Amino acid sequence: MNPKKNGKAAKLSDSRPLNGLRRVVITGAGTINALGHDVPTTLAAFREGRCGISQLEFRDVDRLSIQIGAQVHDWRAEDYFNRQQILLYDKFTQFTLLAAKQAVAQSGLNFQGELGLCSGVVLGTAGGGLNTWDENYRAVYEEGKNRVHPFVVPKLMNNAAASHVSMEFGLRGPAFTVATACASSNHAMGLAFQMVRSGAARVMLTGGSEAMLCFGGVKAWEGLRVMSRDACRPFSANRNGMVQGEGAGVFVFEDYDNARARGAEILAEVVGFAMSSDAQDIVMPSAQGAERAITGALHDAGLNPDEVGYINAHGTGTAANDKTECAAVAHVFGHHADRLMMSSTKAMHGHIIGGTGAVELLACIMALRDGVIAPTIGYQEPDPECALDVVPNEAREARVDAVLSNAFAFGGLNAVIALRRI
């Protein structure tokens, strides 16, 4: 990327940093999750500390030992999609498309012509079309049917959502899906950031989606015995496990110069990203792996640790994650760990698995733009192993200039994003 070497210095605009990399900004956001069907409703819920977790409602739920989750309520696909689309879109694709339409509408972008050719989409999901797997396995195994709908494969594949987003908006550049369990959407957004920063794409739609709240999806999680039967209480000494959620978050990541030139409203700047692998255990997290991702993101962003005012934690509410995450943050930030705020919004929207980082990025944007820090609700008892300011139970007003969003997945895959106020 040395401008002198490749002779492209003349094409660089004035606002481009000296390292030759482009600045990346967020110009649109969309979501659907248990707290609401759009961004304003979700942010209002964050401010109020509203809980989206309730009794699950779907077929055979009475056969589950875990019967709570953060389910999207009042979801009528027919309000948004026609009959043919519903036949082709699993719920994770439906959620993605709704969020993507909101994000693109906010950005004001039109991808016709040249822009569509150099724009793309990268999304995260862990389970893809899990409802479709579940329904069709039930049909052939339980109900003994010998025929399934012809669209089962295009409906369940993990890249279905990314492909439909590319078709919806005419994004003809890079389009793919990443699956890194609970870090999927952070990995996706990190890659989108890198692609816009490097010039591989001018605009990327990015984020993630999950729709795993069905009998098979919850039954599988039950087996691991890490789920709570009553509530998600991150960092609280009496926490007893995670609670699954569902939904999607999609953002427009855009070249800063492009956004400025067209006078777009900028929600935040994406300034850094890092990923690491624990290379250690398939389920137990490692503080060292988390630390390397956090320090990597700070380094990539050129941020000093004391510039970070807020961290949206992975904060699953399991015994193992929360103490490991707090140890990692305490070690990376030293004395500053006692001054920064770190909350987990999963107690409100549940653990949206492959889509969780995307919905959580909304809390980061709210912190930077609105000066409101989303709380960790359900917090009841201090835990000496989680002795940080976790913004317990009530949102707080605070001006922060830089934030991080953590995601630490099963498989030991860590992805941390850094945003800055603009």
Next chain:
Amino acid sequence: MTDHIKDRITAIIAEQAMLEPDQISDDSTPADLGIDSLGLVESIFAIEEEFDISIPFNANEPDKSDFDISTMGTIIAAVERLVAQKAA
């Protein structure tokens, strides 16, 4: 009957720990036997399958569970209780 339950549990734990059954005593803790949290969850599943019982165990709060997993002896006693409840 009781000895039979104990033998079947010991066999399950021995397989998980990659030990011989006679290397396992009532005082052995899962940690003594080199069984980590995932191994413990797997062992509990195997015991549930073996006896067709449902064991209340949450890996996040093993101490608060009604199912005491501190030693082989407590695990055997808890399984015997669940098997008896099922028969009743």
